[in-house]
Amino acid sequence: MGHDHEHDNHLDPMAARVKALETILVEKGLVEAAAIDAIIETYENKVGPRNGARVVAKAWSDPDFAAWLANDATAAIASLGFTGRQGEHMRAVFNTPEQHHLVVCTLCSCYPWSVLGLPPVWYKSPPYRSRAVIDPRGVLAEFGLELPADTQIRVWDSTAELRYLVVPMRPAGTGHLEEEALADLVTRDSMIGTGLAIAAGEAA
Amino acid sequence: MKDESVFEEPWQAQAFALALALQDAGIISPKEWSEALGARRDAANAAPDGSDYYDSVVATLEALLAVRGIASKAVLEELSLAWIRAAHATPHGSAIELRNDPAWPGRK
Structure with missing residues (x-):
């Protein structure tokens, strides 16, 4: 369709709330981004x-x-x-x-x-x-x-x-x-x- | 025989992983987590088909962070709005970064 300006990304409210939680927890050093990725990898693929x-x-x-x-x-x-x-x-x-x-x-x-x-x-x-x-x-x-x-x-x-x-x-x-x-x-x-x-x- | 997909959307996996990572780090105990989550999952609050399970996970995380003084509800809400603005300001195909939020120029 077109050349309208809908080229930007969209983040739905739930995804944004989770990004906010993650941002805070990683910035404060309470969890590590790598640890989060490892958990997801385990539960999606290994168990x-x-x-x-x-x-x-x-x-x-x-x-x-x-x-x-x-x-x-x-x-x-x-x-x-x-x-x-x-x-x-x-x-x-x-x-x-x-x-x-x-x-x-x-x-x-x-x-x-x-x-x-x-x-x-x-x-x-x-x-x-x-x-x-x-x-x-x-x-x-x-x-x-x-x-x-x-x-x-x-x-x-x-x-x-x-x-x-x-x-x-x-x-x-x-x-x-x-x-x-x-x-x-x-x-x-x-x-x-x-x-x-x-x-x-x-x-x- | 393939098992059904474990997460329907990426944010569900992220939220789940945050809850486990907080337990691994000893910031909350498994018992505390299951009780806090359970309180939101009773028949009066939860959808009968279980479809809102990860919504409850997110709400439980937010409440626990507030209780622990890690982040207030207001801070989290402002930050999630910043992420939404950042997403809109990020060209399609590029990674969304918080610094792309036009209303948050001071942020690294």
């Missing part, structure tokens, strides 16, 4: 649910690792190179036919970042945060997950200090699969408890 899927696949394949994960999840997960932030501890909870685990943060958005990356939008939404505790079966139904009536659902409320990783049940008919192939069956939602691992043969 995500593939980390957690590797933890789960190893637990399925290696009983010693599973036992370690059950006793000291922080250390077992760190042994694979996935370390959380200082002061954050991990606990792994294992689904069984009798008990299904579901993770929520009723306060805000505490999440096992080192193994799952950043939480999906619904995890941070008020309805999920309140209803997961009051009506977990109803929440699971909305995710398309209908559990047997005699399966108990246990809800874990994350905190700033303690985060949970759900270890879903290993799908039937996967005895022949290597860890790497098993990891492909482990979805993000299955590690939050709003889904199950993908049945063998259904993986994309």
Whole structure:
């Protein structure tokens, strides 16, 4: 279109507020610009649910690792190179036919970042945060997950200090699969408890 | 199977990183952060679909800086307006710098 004067840059109000915060904090020496870039790089590219899927696949394949994960999840997960932030501890909870685990943060958005990356939008939404505790079966139904009536659902409320990783049940008919192939069956939602691992043969 | 994009816009990543960097630097504790953010994320204040999550992150940062005496709300607001003016005064294709703000000639 044209040769009007719309050649200048545009900064929307939210972006400008964040620039203002950053300017102050960097000018006062409270945070370093390089540290901010490193954090963004990590969360955009390096951490995500593939980390957690590797933890789960190893637990399925290696009983010693599973036992370690059950006793000291922080250390077992760190042994694979996935370390959380200082002061954050991990606990792994294992689904069984009798008990299904579901993770929520009723306060805000505490999440096992080192193994799952950043939480999906619904995890941070008020309805999920309140209803997961009051009506977990109803929440699971909305995710398309209908559990047997005699399966108990246990809800874990994350905190700033303690985060949970759900270890879903290993799908039937996967005895022949290597860890790497098993990891492909482990979805993000299955590690939050709003889904199950993908049945063998259904993986994309 | 690709995971959904973690940030919808760059400012969301910046705000998130600032919150973590402040915790890394020990200026705020993780507990203090989650409680302050949580107070803005209850059902009465937050959008049911979670879409305003990073808006809450920014508001929480602003409030914490004010409480700590690092920067008042007014200072931050003036600075963000300066960034908007600087952006408009910066030719397309060039990096936006605060010194491009025509109303802020004394700034380095």
